[in-house]
Amino acid sequence: MSGTLVLVRHGQSEWNLKNLFTGWRDPDLTEQGTREAIAAGTKLAAQGLRFDTAFTSSLKRAQDTCALILGELKQDALPTVRHQALNERDYGDLSGLNKDDARAKWGEEQVHIWRRSYDVPPPGGESLRDTGARVWPYYLHDIQPHVLRGETVLVAAHGNSLRALIMALDGLSGEEVVSMELGTGVPILYRLNADSTVASKEVL
Numbered sequence: 236m237s238g239t240l241v242l243v244r245h246g247q248s249e250w251n252l253k254n255l256f257t258g259w260r261d262p263d264l265t266e267q268g269t270r271e272a273i274a275a276g277t278k279l280a281a282q283g284l285r286f287d288t289a290f291t292s293s294l295k296r297a298q299d300t301c302a303l304i305l306g307e308l309k310q311d312a313l314p315t316v317r318h319q320a321l322n323e324r325d326y327g328d329l330s331g332l333n334k335d336d337a338r339a340k341w342g343e344e345q346v347h348i349w350r351r352s353y354d355v356p357p358p359g360g361e362s363l364r365d366t367g368a369r370v371w372p373y374y375l376h377d378i379q380p381h382v383l384r385g386e387t388v389l390v391a392a393h394g395n396s397l398r399a400l401i402m403a404l405d406g407l408s409g410e411e412v413v414s415m416e417l418g419t420g421v422p423i424l425y426r427l428n429a430d431s432t433v434a435s436k437e438v439l
């Protein structure tokens with residue numbers, strides 16, 4: 236057995252609440268989102284976890300989630316690496332649009348394809364495959380080595396950047412990833428084998 240990898244999608248953001256496509260836009264957490272991040276930290280503390288390293292994106296909602304989790308663990312001073320490779324999928328021209336308005340304009344099915352398919356990008360934005368093409372190399376080069384050294388590593392990021400990472404960790408196909416949904420502030424705990432394969436996965 237090697238180390239532990241904890242993935243957490245940020246808590247509810249102001250734009251999640253307003254039902255807007257967000258992507259690389261940078262809204263704050265809502266009060267509920269703040270509570271969700273703190274609750275994630277409480278759950279991780281109850282597991283007896285202590286982090287050795289933390290990674291987050293260049294966007295506030297993930298950074299604040301990361302800091303709130305570390306605060307719950309009394310690990311506020313833990314150095315945290317921020318990198319845009321972990322940012323949300325770029326929603327391109329959909330960014331800032333209301334999701335229901337988009338469904339009214341382009342149809343339920345088209346919007347679902349843009350939101351959940353593996354390889355169809357929203358107009359001017361990234362497909363999940365495009366997102367994975369930046370997330371996975373960053374994971375392999377910058378994050379995985381810490382886990383393989385036996386560390387406990389936190390990654391606080393976004394719905395689709397984490398879907399891309401989980402797709403690769405779990406070996407899911409492009410069809411299988413369509414039905415994967417990640418809740419805000421729900422920690423997913425992976426233990427890895429020394430050969431980097433997944434030993435266990437638990438949704439907390």
Ligand SMILES: O=C(O)[C@H](O)COP(=O)(O)O
Binds near residue numbers: 255256393394395
């Ligand atoms: O960028 C966004 O709008 C959300 O963070 C994720 O949105 P989705 O669930 O529509 O992919």
